Amino acid sequence: MPEFPTVNFSEAGQGLFSNEEIKRLMRAECVRAKRYGYPICVLLVGIDRVDQLGDLYGAESRATIQREVAELMRAVTRASDMFGCKLSGSFLSFYPHTPRAEGPRIARRLLDRTRRLVFDEGAASVAVTLSVGIASAVEDPVDFDFDVLIGHAQSALRKAQDSGGDRFAVYVPPPPVPESSATIPGGLEAIGKELERMLTEKVAEIFHSMGREVPDFHGHEREVLELAVSRMNDERAQLMEDHKRQYDLLERRLSKLAGNLEMTEAELKSTMARKNIDPGVASIYRTVQGLSAAEEDAELKKEMMSKIFEANLELQKRDE
Amino acid sequence: MTKENKGEQSESDGKGHGVLYLGIDLGTSRTSVAGSNGVRATVPSFVGYPKDVVSRKLLKKDVLYGDEAIEKRLSLDFYRPLEHGVLKGSTDGSGDQPNMRAARDLLLEIVRRSQPRKDELVYAVIGAPAQASIQSKNAIVEIAKEAVDSVMLCSEPFAVAYGQDMLEDVLVIDIGAGTVDLCRMHGTMPEDADQITLTTAGDHVDAELMRAIKASHPEAQFTTQMVKAMKERHATIAEVVGRIHVDLPVNGKPTSFDLTDEIRSACQSIVPPIVDGLGKLVATFDPEFQERLKNRVLLAGGGSQIKALDTAIELEMKERLGGGKVMRIEEPIYGGADGALKIAHDMPEEFWEKLK
Numbered sequence: 045m046p047e048f049p050t051v052n053f054s055e056a057g058q059g060l061f062s063n064e065e066i067k068r069l070m071r072a073e074c075v076r077a078k079r080y081g082y083p084i085c086v087l088l089v090g091i092d093r094v095d096q097l098g099d100l101y102g103a104e105s106r107a108t109i110q111r112e113v114a115e116l117m118r119a120v121t122r123a124s125d126m127f128g129c130k131l132s133g134s135f136l137s138f139y140p141h142t143p144r145a146e147g148p149r150i151a152r153r154l155l156d157r158t159r160r161l162v163f164d165e166g167a168a169s170v171a172v173t174l175s176v177g178i179a180s181a182v183e184d185p186v187d188f189d190f191d192v193l194i195g196h197a198q199s200a201l202r203k204a205q206d207s208g209g210d211r212f213a214v215y216v217p218p219p220p221v222p223e224s225s226a227t228i229p230g231g232l233e234a235i236g237k238e239l240e241r242m243l244t245e246k247v248a249e250i251f252h253s254m255g256r257e258v259p260d261f262h263g264h265e266r267e268v269l270e271l272a273v274s275r276m277n278d279e280r281a282q283l284m285e286d287h288k289r290q291y292d293l294l295e296r297r298l299s300k301l302a303g304n305l306e307m308t309e310a311e312l313k314s315t316m317a318r319k320n321i322d323p324g325v326a327s328i329y330r331t332v333q334g335l336s337a338a339e340e341d342a343e344l345k346k347e348m349m350s351k352i353f354e355a356n357l358e359l360q361k362r363d364e
Numbered sequence: 365m366t367k368e369n370k371g372e373q374s375e376s377d378g379k380g381h382g383v384l385y386l387g388i389d390l391g392t393s394r395t396s397v398a399g400s401n402g403v404r405a406t407v408p409s410f411v412g413y414p415k416d417v418v419s420r421k422l423l424k425k426d427v428l429y430g431d432e433a434i435e436k437r438l439s440l441d442f443y444r445p446l447e448h449g450v451l452k453g454s455t456d457g458s459g460d461q462p463n464m465r466a467a468r469d470l471l472l473e474i475v476r477r478s479q480p481r482k483d484e485l486v487y488a489v490i491g492a493p494a495q496a497s498i499q500s501k502n503a504i505v506e507i508a509k510e511a512v513d514s515v516m517l518c519s520e521p522f523a524v525a526y527g528q529d530m531l532e533d534v535l536v537i538d539i540g541a542g543t544v545d546l547c548r549m550h551g552t553m554p555e556d557a558d559q560i561t562l563t564t565a566g567d568h569v570d571a572e573l574m575r576a577i578k579a580s581h582p583e584a585q586f587t588t589q590m591v592k593a594m595k596e597r598h599a600t601i602a603e604v605v606g607r608i609h610v611d612l613p614v615n616g617k618p619t620s621f622d623l624t625d626e627i628r629s630a631c632q633s634i635v636p637p638i639v640d641g642l643g644k645l646v647a648t649f650d651p652e653f654q655e656r657l658k659n660r661v662l663l664a665g666g667g668s669q670i671k672a673l674d675t676a677i678e679l680e681m682k683e684r685l686g687g688g689k690v691m692r693i694e695e696p697i698y699g700g701a702d703g704a705l706k707i708a709h710d711m712p713e714e715f716w717e718k719l720k
Contacts (some may be wrong), residue, residue, distance in 0.1 A: 324401075324479045324480050324481035324482065324484070325399075325401040325402065325403055325479045325481070326382070326401060326481060326484075335710045335712075340529070341529075341531060344531060344551060344552075345526075345531075345710055346712075347552075347553070348526070348531075348552075348553050349707070349710055349711050349712060349715065350715075351553040352516060352518050352553070352707065352711070353516065353711065353712075353715040353718075353719075355517075356505075356515075356516040356517060356719060357718065357719065359498065359501055359502065359505065359517070360505060360719060
C-alpha cells in the first residue's frame with residue numbers, strides 16, 4: 045500500500061499527484077491486483093443535484109459543498125488505504141485489498157455522515173445527499189481492467205441516481221446469456237428439465253436452510269393438479285348451469301314472443317277482415333262471359349237481355 | 365262460339381283482371397247474393413247502429429247486420445230498410461235518410477260477403493218486385509252504385525224463371541216477406557200485364573198470426589220477431605201434422621201454447637190472394653195455352669218454405685180454376701239470386717259497359 049497521500053479531489057488538480065497521475069497509479073494497482081489475486085473495490089460518489097444547488101446558491105456554494113464532501117470522503121477512510129481523484133464531476137475512490145462486502149459499508153458510513161452536513165446559505169440551510177456506485181474486481185480477470193472497473197462503477201452510480209439519490213448501488217454483472225435452444229441438445233424440453241432441476245435444488249436448499257424436510261414435490265404436484273382439475277370441473281359445471289339457466293330464460297322469452305306473434309297475426313287477420321282487405325275469391329267467369337250461341341233459346345235470351353238492358357238504360361237516364 | 369273474351373278489357377280504375385258477377389235478391393226479410401266466384405251468402409235484411417258511445421264501446425262495431433243486429437237490437441238504432449219489397453221512403457218521395465243509409469250499408473255488406481277481389485270489377489243484377497215503382501227502382505240503383513261498378517234491375521219472378529230456364533208458359537210465384545210476385549212467362553220479356561205484385565206475403569202471415577194469437581191467447585206476451593221466428597220454424601198448412609206447441613211468456617213465466625190452428629190459419633191466409641192472382645194471369649192468357657200455364661206453376665221465395673203450401677195452392681186452384689200443378693224450386697232462398705246471377709252472366713259485356 046502506498047505510504048504517501050494519493051488523494052486529490054481538487055478541481056484544479058492541486059496536491060502531490062495530479063488526477064491523471066492518480067489514474068495511472070490506479071491502473072498499475074489493477075494490474076498488480078490481477079497478478080497477485082487480491083480484490084479491489086471502487087466507489088464513485090456523486091453529489092445529488094449539485095448543478096441545481098450551484099444554480100440556486102452560486103458557484104461558490106457549490107465549490108464549498110464539493111470541498112466538504114471531499115473532506116468527508118477522506119475522513120471516512122484512511123487516506124493511506126486509498127487512491128482518490130475527480131472523475132467527470134464525481135469523486136472516485138479506489139480501495140486495493142478490499143473485499144466486495146466492504147464497499148457497501150464504506151458507502152453507508154459516507155451517506156450517514158453526509159446527511160448530517162448542513163450548509164448555511166443566508167436564510168436557508170442546505171442539506172446535501174450523495175449517490176454512490178460500487179464496483180469490485182474479485183475473480184473475473186476482465187473486472188481487473190481499470191476501464192472496465194470504472195465503467196461498472198459509473199453504471200452503479202447511474203442506477204443509484206436514477207433511483208432518487210441518497211443511496212448506494214452495487215454493480216451486479218448481468219446473468220450469463222443462455223445459449224439458444226437450437227444449440228442445446230434436446231432443445232426446449234432439455235432447458236425445461238434443466239430449469240426444473242435447478243428450481244427443485246433451489247427449493248430444497250431453501251427448505252434445508254430452514255431446517256425442514258424437503259416436501260414431496262411430485263405428490264404435491266398431483267394434489268395441485270387434482271385440485272386444479274377439480275376447480276376447473278366445478279367452474280365448468282357452474283358455467284354449464286349458468287348457460288342452462290340462460291338457455292331456459294331465452295326459451296321462455298321465445299315462447300312468449302311466439303305467443304305474442306300469434307296474437308298479433310290473429311289481430312292482423314281480424315283487422316284485415318274488419319277493413320275488408322280480404323284478397324277475395326277469384327271469379328270463375330274471369331275471362332269468358334256472355335251467352336253461347338249453342339245454348340238453348342239463345343236468341344230468346346239475347347232478346348230478353350236487350351230488353352232488360354234497355355229498361356235499365358232508360359231508368360238510369362231518367363235518373364240522371 | 366260467340367262467347368266473348370273479356371281478358372283484355374276493363375283496364376280502367378286499376379281493375380283489369382276480370383269481373384265478378386253478382387245476383388242479388390234484395391228482399392224485405394232476407395238479402396241473398398250469388399257470385400260468379402261460387403260464393404253464396406244470405407243475411408237477414410236488418411241493420412243496426414249503436415245508439416250511443418256506451419253501446420259502441422260494448423259492441424265494438426259501427427254497423428251490425430242480420431242476426432247480430434236482431435240479437436243486439438236493444439242497444440241499436442234498428443232498421444229494416446225494405447218494406448213490401450221496396451226501400452222505405454222511396455215511394456212517397458220522403459227520402460227516408462236513415463233507412464236509405466241502412467239499405468246502402470246492407471247492400472255494401474252483402475257485396476262484401478261475396479268476397480270480391482280488389483282487382484275485379486263487380487257487376488250486379490238486383491231483383492226488384494215485379495211492379496215496383498220507378499222511384500223505388502231508382503232508389504235501389506242509387507244505393508247500388510255505391511257498392512258495385514255496374515248495376516241492373518230485373519223483375520224478381522222473372523229472375524227466378526230465368527234461373528230455372530223456364531221461359532215459356534210458366535207461372536212464377538215468388539213469395540217474399542213483403543210481396544208475393546206473380547209472373548207469367550210466355551217466351552218473351554214479361555210486361556206489366558204479365559206481372560202481379562201482392563202484399564199478402566210473409567209479413568202478412570206474421571200479422572195474421574199475431575192477431576190470431578192475441579185473440580185466442582190474450583195473456584201471452586210476444587213480439588213481431590218472436591212471431592216471425594215461430595213462423596219460420598213451424599209454418600205449415602198441412603192438415604195432418606202433430607200439434608204445434610210454442611212457449612210464450614205469461615207475466616214473465618214461460619207458458620206452453622198450442623198454436624197449431626193459429627199458424628195454419630195464418631199461413632193459409634196467403635193462398636186465396638195468390639190463387640186470385642194466378643186466376644187473373646191465366647184468364648188473360650191465350651186460351652189455347654191456359655191449361656199448360658196452369659200446370660206449370662213455379663213456387664219460389666222464402667215464403668214457399670211453408671209446409672204443404674204447394675198442395676194448398678193446387679187444391680185452391682182445383683177448386684177455383686179447375687186444376688193446376690205447382691212445382692217448388694229446390695233452393696227457395698237462392699232462387700232469385702241464382703237467376704239474377706245467370707242474367708248477369710248472360711248479359712253482353714257492352715251493356716254492362718254502357719251502364720257503368
